[in-house]
Amino acid sequence: MTTTISIANRPKPGPAREYHFPVFERTTLPNGLTLIIAPTHSLPVVTVFAIVDAGAVTEPVGHEGVAQLTGRALNEGTPKYDGEALTDYLEQLGTSIGGGADWDSASLAMTVLSDNLDNAFVHFAEVLITPTFPAAAIERLKGERIAELMQIESEPRELADEKFDEYIYERTSRFRLPLGGTKESVARLTRSEVTAFHRARFRPSTTTLIIVGDVDSGVATKMVEGALGAWTGDPAPKATANDRPVRNSRAVRIVRKEDAPQSEVRIGHVGVPRTHPDYFSITVMNAVMGGLFSSRINLNLREAHGYTYGASSSFDWRREAGPFVVGTAVASDVTVPAIRETLKEIDRMRTEPISESELSLATSYLEGVFPIRYETTAAIASALAALTVYDLPADWYDSYRTRMSAVTVDDVLTAARAHVHPEALQIVIVGDTEAIREPLEALAFGPVDVVSP
Amino acid sequence: MRIPIETFRLENGLFVTFSEDHTAPIAAVNLWYHVGSANERLGRTGFAHLFEHMLFQGSEHVEANEHFELVQRAGGTLNGSTWLDRTNYFETVPSNQLGIALWLEADRMGALLPAMTQQKLDTQRDVVSNERRWSVDNQPYGTWWERLPALTYPDPHPYHHSLIGSFEDLKAASLDDIAQFFATYYTPDNAVLTIAGDFERAEAKRLVQSYFGAIPRGKGKPPLPDMTLPATFGGTLREVVIDDVSLPRLYLAFRIPPFGSNEYYAASIAGAVLGMRKGSRLQRTLVREREIATDATAFTFDLSKGADILVADVTARPGIAPEVLEQEVVREIDRLRIHGVTQSEVDRAVALIGTDFVVSMQQAGERADQLSRFATYFGDPSLISDQMRRYRSVTVDDVNRFAATRLGEDNRALLMYIPREGGDETSSEDTIDNDAALVTA
Numbered sequence: 001m002t003t004t005i006s007i008a009n010r011p012k013p014g015p016a017r018e019y020h021f022p023v024f025e026r027t028t029l030p031n032g033l034t035l036i037i038a039p040t041h042s043l044p045v046v047t048v049f050a051i052v053d054a055g056a057v058t059e060p061v062g063h064e065g066v067a068q069l070t071g072r073a074l075n076e077g078t079p080k081y082d083g084e085a086l087t088d089y090l091e092q093l094g095t096s097i098g099g100g101a102d103w104d105s106a107s108l109a110m111t112v113l114s115d116n117l118d119n120a121f122v123h124f125a126e127v128l129i130t131p132t133f134p135a136a137a138i139e140r141l142k143g144e145r146i147a148e149l150m151q152i153e154s155e156p157r158e159l160a161d162e163k164f165d166e167y168i169y170e171r172t173s174r175f176r177l178p179l180g181g182t183k184e185s186v187a188r189l190t191r192s193e194v195t196a197f198h199r200a201r202f203r204p205s206t207t208t209l210i211i212v213g214d215v216d217s218g219v220a221t222k223m224v225e226g227a228l229g230a231w232t233g234d235p236a237p238k239a240t241a242n243d244r245p246v247r248n249s250r251a252v253r254i255v256r257k258e259d260a261p262q263s264e265v266r267i268g269h270v271g272v273p274r275t276h277p278d279y280f281s282i283t284v285m286n287a288v289m290g291g292l293f294s295s296r297i298n299l300n301l302r303e304a305h306g307y308t309y310g311a312s313s314s315f316d317w318r319r320e321a322g323p324f325v326v327g328t329a330v331a332s333d334v335t336v337p338a339i340r341e342t343l344k345e346i347d348r349m350r351t352e353p354i355s356e357s358e359l360s361l362a363t364s365y366l367e368g369v370f371p372i373r374y375e376t377t378a379a380i381a382s383a384l385a386a387l388t389v390y391d392l393p394a395d396w397y398d399s400y401r402t403r404m405s406a407v408t409v410d411d412v413l414t415a416a417r418a419h420v421h422p423e424a425l426q427i428v429i430v431g432d433t434e435a436i437r438e439p440l441e442a443l444a445f446g447p448v449d450v451v452s453p
Numbered sequence: 454m455r456i457p458i459e460t461f462r463l464e465n466g467l468f469v470t471f472s473e474d475h476t477a478p479i480a481a482v483n484l485w486y487h488v489g490s491a492n493e494r495l496g497r498t499g500f501a502h503l504f505e506h507m508l509f510q511g512s513e514h515v516e517a518n519e520h521f522e523l524v525q526r527a528g529g530t531l532n533g534s535t536w537l538d539r540t541n542y543f544e545t546v547p548s549n550q551l552g553i554a555l556w557l558e559a560d561r562m563g564a565l566l567p568a569m570t571q572q573k574l575d576t577q578r579d580v581v582s583n584e585r586r587w588s589v590d591n592q593p594y595g596t597w598w599e600r601l602p603a604l605t606y607p608d609p610h611p612y613h614h615s616l617i618g619s620f621e622d623l624k625a626a627s628l629d630d631i632a633q634f635f636a637t638y639y640t641p642d643n644a645v646l647t648i649a650g651d652f653e654r655a656e657a658k659r660l661v662q663s664y665f666g667a668i669p670r671g672k673g674k675p676p677l678p679d680m681t682l683p684a685t686f687g688g689t690l691r692e693v694v695i696d697d698v699s700l701p702r703l704y705l706a707f708r709i710p711p712f713g714s715n716e717y718y719a720a721s722i723a724g725a726v727l728g729m730r731k732g733s734r735l736q737r738t739l740v741r742e743r744e745i746a747t748d749a750t751a752f753t754f755d756l757s758k759g760a761d762i763l764v765a766d767v768t769a770r771p772g773i774a775p776e777v778l779e780q781e782v783v784r785e786i787d788r789l790r791i792h793g794v795t796q797s798e799v800d801r802a803v804a805l806i807g808t809d810f811v812v813s814m815q816q817a818g819e820r821a822d823q824l825s826r827f828a829t830y831f832g833d834p835s836l837i838s839d840q841m842r843r844y845r846s847v848t849v850d851d852v853n854r855f856a857a858t859r860l861g862e863d864n865r866a867l868l869m870y871i872p873r874e875g876g877d878e879t880s881s882e883d884t885i886d887n888d889a890a891l892v893t894a
Contacts, residue, residue, distance in 0.1 A: 007556065019477065042815070084732075092801050147747040154699045156592075260591055306575070329586070331582075360526070368547045372479055372545050375816045
């Protein structure tokens with residue numbers, strides 16, 4: 001160190017210590033099951049994560065919500081244990097098995113102390129491949145999903161997210177409806193749809209099992225072969241979601257919430273598929289626009305104007321194009337000024353290059369924060385799952401930081417011009433119609449309609 | 454699992470904990486100031502939290518908005534939070550950036566006031582007002598975390614009033630308040646600093662000494678009023694809120710001994726038996742078997758002075774009336790109180806708590822925060838390594854004794870939320886005790 005250590009002198013970083021994403025082995029069992037093992041030994045803990053090509057985009061039309069319901073019902077019983085006995089046994093081992101579904105995959109996860117792995121894994125495997133799906137459990141879980149939907153009707157944040165998706169996608173797009181299905185679609189589901197979905201989609205060749213943590217790779221492989229080696233089944237067909245927008249011109253929707261003290265605002269349009277070659281430049285572009293605390297939109301809306309507690313932008317990455325959206329909550333009386341500032345910031349991403357300082361803030365953040373993201377076995381497992389879900393190359397995480405830091409000012413401008421479309425922006429606001437409708441119409445952004453939750 | 458710990462104190466009173474671990478090139482910096490909403494004066498509810506916001510507005514050598522920018526540019530994550538009895542600030546950075554995190558914390562501890570302006574205060578007041586709307590006023594059940602302390606800690610107990618504060622009090626806060634609060638509470642002898650992760654001790658010590666060493670000790674803070682409370686509420690307290698919610702929800706609270714006491718661990722296990730995961734009693738009986746509830750949990754506030762609270766939080770299934778929800782939850786509480794728990798239930802709770810503890814210790818930021826907690830409350834960060842032993846030493850008798858003395862009708866506070874449209878306001882009033890308050894939000 002050459003500079004004096006004093007409060008008057010800003011410290012300079014020393015040389016960074018080398019970091020590598022955990023080493024992992026990927027193998028395929030004879031039955032087609034992909035197995036990824038990443039031994040990390042800092043603490044006696046293991047995460048087991050199964051990823052199955054059984055996400056919501058694979059649901060039969062009319063069965064919306066069956067993927068999530070199936071995922072949630074997996075741990076409700078196996079041939080040897082009913083749901084309650086299974087829960088008791090696992091919780092005595094200090095763990096539990098949680099299932100669910102996302103757009104592009106279903107998943108089953110368990111984090112357990114390494115001493116208890118063997119005993120717990122036997123059940124994990126049975127829950128994955130031989131769930132019994134008792135009819136009573138299916139009916140109860142349906143009821144819980146319907147209760148969840150009722151809760152969303154009075155919860156402005158999630159309501160705004162759901163209403164935004166519903167507003168921007170084409171009528172036949174699965175993305176238009178909530179991931180877990182609607183009241184109508186969930187009410188229609190029965191045990192037979194769940195068992196049929198499991199039978200059709202849960203196959204060894206469409207499953208990746210990921211084990212991260214305090215394990216020996218040879219021992220773990222034997223454990224998996226023993227429990228899942230005899231599982232058979234043909235590959236399930238691939239499914240693709242319709243991700244087309246419903247319109248290409250600006251439009252505004254108000255979702256009525258009388259007397260709401262705040263407007264929950266969503267501004268955006270259909271985004272970009274996860275596998276797009278511009279992934280890195282879009283990620284940097286988004287960080288500058290609204291991805292970081294020090295991004296343009298947050299500094300403008302929160303720190304310059306005090307309109308909000310926070311504002312951010314994001315690309316929701318899916319195999320097909322998920323939404324690009326700016327989200328914020330602002331006091332009702334400043335809804336239109338806040339929207340105007342947001343639109344200005346979105347435009348500015350396309351009309352002028354970002355500064356070198358903005359670029360380096362974004363790239364050095366994304367590069368530096370990389371090891372911090374992967375401190376836990378669960379986080380490493382979910383990163384490894386992305387390799388399967390999005391078909392990424394094995395060296396994805398090793399090259400990630402180099403590729404991120406290679407993004408230039410020009411790349412960001414190009415990405416903004418190619419992937420952000422001010423003329424096609426859609427706005428959805430959950431708020432007090434009486435307070436915001438007139439000013440929104442006066443903004444002359446696009447046609448305004450009003451709906452109930 | 455042993456967590457390495459070294460502690461020392463600077464001459465100005467700053468208590469420092471080092472916990473070295475070179476697993477990943479990551480270092481966490483964590484500061485707890487022993488001040489929270491409990492220390493606020495009359496007419497200044499919300500001030501401790503507003504003040505936390507002001508700490509991100511720059512200091513003598515740091516421009517407005519630079520605090521966030523410098524940490525993020527370094528590849529780090531950061532934030533702060535305010536609780537009833539403490540305020541914390543934390544950064545996790547690549548280990549070669551430890552210097553910038555320490556420097557930023559030291560500059561704002563030593564010289565915040567040169568950067569304070571009326572305009573910054575006005576803006577943060579607006580930001581916090583929006584935070585209040587976002588997290589309390591425009592959220593279903595969002596008022597619970599100011600109503601429940603108000604119900605369970607009698608006025609003027611320091612935990613009684615709102616942490617986020619009223620709009621009126623936020624409006625009244627001035628730059629003078631900032632200066633006074635800073636001089637009183639943001640002093641090295643009222644703070645603990647923890648560094649966890651990948652760092653070299655001699656070098657880190659040199660940085661801490663150079664950056665923090667010259668900050669003058671404080672003049673002492675005014676003592677909090679007597680925090681002690683009777684062992685129980687002395688009755689069943691009750692508040693019914695008719696609100697914009699879709700389903701009834703009951704928060705049922707019990708007064709329990711403070712965080713860190715022997716009986717606290719028995720209370721914590723009783724809470725886990727009641728509401729931790731699917732195998733807990735409330736989930737097994739009310740969610741699974743009887744389908745009265747959609748969800749049920751139990752948790753403690755973890756307050757280390759006076760008295761803590763244990764809270765069961767249960768949401769009704771559609772079609773279940775609030776009266777039924779209450780009756781069913783109370784029945785489970787009574788069953789626990791009268792018949793006690795089994796060894797297997799205690800074992801299950803300890804096993805789950807044990808796994809969660811190890812899992813959380815994977816993160817340098819979490820290790821640092823827990824070390825700061827034990828340093829702040831008890832002057833001894835090494836108590837972190839004692840937590841699981843204390844949980845394991847709790848017996849069935851301990852839990853049963855706790856349940857018998859603390860879960861009775863003389864120690865219950867019920868905060869019930871009822872949907873506005875579904876709830877008939879007059880009939881709901883019939884279910885309320887004489888001392889009840891009916892509040893319409």
